[in-house]
Amino acid sequence: GVAVVVEGTMSTKTKRTFSKGPLKSSVPLRMLLDSVRSTIAVEMITGEVYRGYLLEVQENMNCRMNNITITYRDGRTRHLDHVFIRGSKIRFMVLPDHLMDKFKDHLKLIEDTAKAGKRQRMAV
Numbered sequence: 001g002v003a004v005v006v007e008g009t010m011s012t013k014t015k016r017t018f019s020k021g022p023l024k025s026s027v028p029l030r031m032l033l034d035s036v037r038s039t040i041a042v043e044m045i046t047g048e049v050y051r052g053y054l055l056e057v058q059e060n061m062n063c064r065m066n067n068i069t070i071t072y073r074d075g076r077t078r079h080l081d082h083v084f085i086r087g088s089k090i091r092f093m094v095l096p097d098h099l100m101d102k103f104k105d106h107l108k109l110i111e112d113t114a115k116a117g118k119r120q121r122m123a124v
Helices: 027-034 098-123
Strands: 002-005 039-044 049-057 063-071 077-085 090-095
Touching (some): 027 090, 027 098, 039 063, 049 077
Antiparallel strands (some): 002 090, 063 077
């Protein structure tokens, strides 16, 4: 899968859900939106991993999922029918592979920009 590192969340004045409207936001958020109706894995900042079917995403990366298998840090697992995950508690997500083709140009631009910034900092 595609790993998306989440560093914090986006602030928002509205609780609009992207799965029902147009998306004009960051690449990671657009990738997450395109993962709706797919199976994803979410690692929380506490170490638990939630794997299940993504139903809905909000601007702040809150996620509603169903048919969840939770793997705890000690290796135990548990099944839940439904779960709501708060976006600010997410460490990273593993999204479907098909997103790499769709977003390869965006991801390449981000990578190139990061490399250029690193070179510029090293030159100083």
